[in-house]
Amino acid sequence: MLKLLFQYLIFPGFLFSACVGLIACWVDRKVTARVQYRVGPPWYQNFVDIIKLLGKETIVPEGSRLTFLLAPYFGLLSVVLVAMILGRTLISPVESFIGDLIVVLYLLVIPAISLIIGAFASRNPFASVGGSREMKLVLGYELVFILSVITVIIKTSSNIRLDNILIFQQEFGSLVFSWSGLIAFICALICTQAKLGFVPFDMAEAEQEIMAGALIEYSGLPLAIFRLTKAILLYVMPLFLIVLFMGKDTSPIFLIAKYILILVIIILIKNTNPRLRIDQALKFFWGKLAILNIIAVVLAMLGY
Amino acid sequence: MNLKLKALTKSIWVFHAATSPCNNCDIEILDLLTPRHDVERFGMVLVGSVRHADALLVTGVPNYKTKERLKKLYSQAPKPCIVVAIGGCACGRIMFRDSYNSPCAVDEIIPVDVYIPGCPPKPEAMIAGIVKLINKINKAQT
Numbered sequence: 001m002l003k004l005l006f007q008y009l010i011f012p013g014f015l016f017s018a019c020v021g022l023i024a025c026w027v028d029r030k031v032t033a034r035v036q037y038r039v040g041p042p043w044y045q046n047f048v049d050i051i052k053l054l055g056k057e058t059i060v061p062e063g064s065r066l067t068f069l070l071a072p073y074f075g076l077l078s079v080v081l082v083a084m085i086l087g088r089t090l091i092s093p094v095e096s097f098i099g100d101l102i103v104v105l106y107l108l109v110i111p112a113i114s115l116i117i118g119a120f121a122s123r124n125p126f127a128s129v130g131g132s133r134e135m136k137l138v139l140g141y142e143l144v145f146i147l148s149v150i151t152v153i154i155k156t157s158s159n160i161r162l163d164n165i166l167i168f169q170q171e172f173g174s175l176v177f178s179w180s181g182l183i184a185f186i187c188a189l190i191c192t193q194a195k196l197g198f199v200p201f202d203m204a205e206a207e208q209e210i211m212a213g214a215l216i217e218y219s220g221l222p223l224a225i226f227r228l229t230k231a232i233l234l235y236v237m238p239l240f241l242i243v244l245f246m247g248k249d250t251s252p253i254f255l256i257a258k259y260i261l262i263l264v265i266i267i268l269i270k271n272t273n274p275r276l277r278i279d280q281a282l283k284f285f286w287g288k289l290a291i292l293n294i295i296a297v298v299l300a301m302l303g304y
Numbered sequence: 305m306n307l308k309l310k311a312l313t314k315s316i317w318v319f320h321a322a323t324s325p326c327n328n329c330d331i332e333i334l335d336l337l338t339p340r341h342d343v344e345r346f347g348m349v350l351v352g353s354v355r356h357a358d359a360l361l362v363t364g365v366p367n368y369k370t371k372e373r374l375k376k377l378y379s380q381a382p383k384p385c386i387v388v389a390i391g392g393c394a395c396g397r398i399m400f401r402d403s404y405n406s407p408c409a410v411d412e413i414i415p416v417d418v419y420i421p422g423c424p425p426k427p428e429a430m431i432a433g434i435v436k437l438i439n440k441i442n443k444a445q446t
Contacts, residue, residue, distance in 0.1 A: 038344065211352035
């Protein structure tokens with residue numbers, strides 16, 4: 001029990017993933033700045049941001065106050081749980097349980113749901129526009145994401161345990177080097193972009209058109225929690241992709257190298273694309289990407 | 305207490321409150337974000353929502369309509385919140401002082417912490433003003 005609590009709060013869980021996530025956020029800001037020929041913030045910038053937000057006044061708008069204040073915590077708790085499950089799988093694979101892949105899939109939706117609930121609870125018109133966009137986006141990318149996970153399950157002979165997927169890849173090589181795995185990986189990478197709320201899929205928080213969108217009414221502590229959730233998600237999502245598609249070698253050096261590779265790809269996609277409209281995003285996910293991913297599933301069933 | 309203010313001075317999120325300016329100061333403010341000046345080095349970011357703001361950048365002369373809006377904006381911002389008056393208009397209304405549609409100056413509506421005169425002030429002048437404010441806060445702490 002104490003060990004579980006330690007794992008949840010400190011090592012693969014909250015403290016560790018928050019630190020890594022905030023540094024990953026700094027990498028994001030720094031690379032963005034370098035792409036735009038700027039200097040960019042110092043490495044501790046995101047930690048300072050969080051501390052500053054903790055010290056600010058929290059303004060609660062009229063409406064359902066309790067929902068408004070509680071919504072950020074659900075997202076944070078679930079995303080920390082994902083960080084813990086993935087971390088435990090990578091450190092000591094025996095500790096994973098049957099079906100943890102599906103648990104992770106469900107837990108990864110909760111941050112988006114908490115954002116939607118918080119946005120609607122604030123009763124702000126901009127926030128509700130942002131919330132409804134986020135909802136449509138979730139409907140869009142979740143189909144493709146699950147399809148690419150199904151490709152992985154088929155490739156690894158119907159495994160829904162993360163450690164078995166890792167063991168399979170250690171024996172037969174990373175899935176990303178097979179045709180179906182490659183297609184599924186590309187689709188999952190684009191879904192990651194949408195899950196993180198990065199450009200081209202940041203219409204829920206579109207700063208230029210609906211100000212901060214879903215987060216518009218949040219200030220102080222709840223805003224800090226939302227930013228922390230985003231940061232931990234930035235650590236968790238690439239890690240999940242590594243476990244699913246690049247699990248050949250999980251020694252720390254290779255793990256960090258793969259993580260940085262995926263992170264930089266995500267950031268470069270973010271910096272070289274304009275924002276899509278919500279209808280374009282839905283068409284993209286349900287049209288092109290879904291068809292591409294169904295091809296990947298068929299290829300996986302044929303054994304490619 | 306100390307840590308709170310220290311963190312605030314290291315990451316100032318600014319909100320742009322334009323109270324009927326001529327847009328000259330606004331362009332100069334946006335100039336701060338460009339590669340030449342890049343205030344993100346100091347953690348300053350332009351935010352869209354006033355709830356996220358640590359500093360209000362007020363430009364222009366308030367008229368009868370924007371006066372009310374400015375008061376509302378200040379009450380909506382989470383405290384502690386810094387107010388920076390940018391440009392001659394916001395500092396002292398210059399030639400609009402006796403104008404029929406200018407009821408009062410910015411500092412008669414909300415408390416102003418920094419005045420940055422100029423028409424428009426240079427981006428360097430704005431950075432200098434913010435640095436002076438940060439030094440003042442740090443000195444008051446010790």
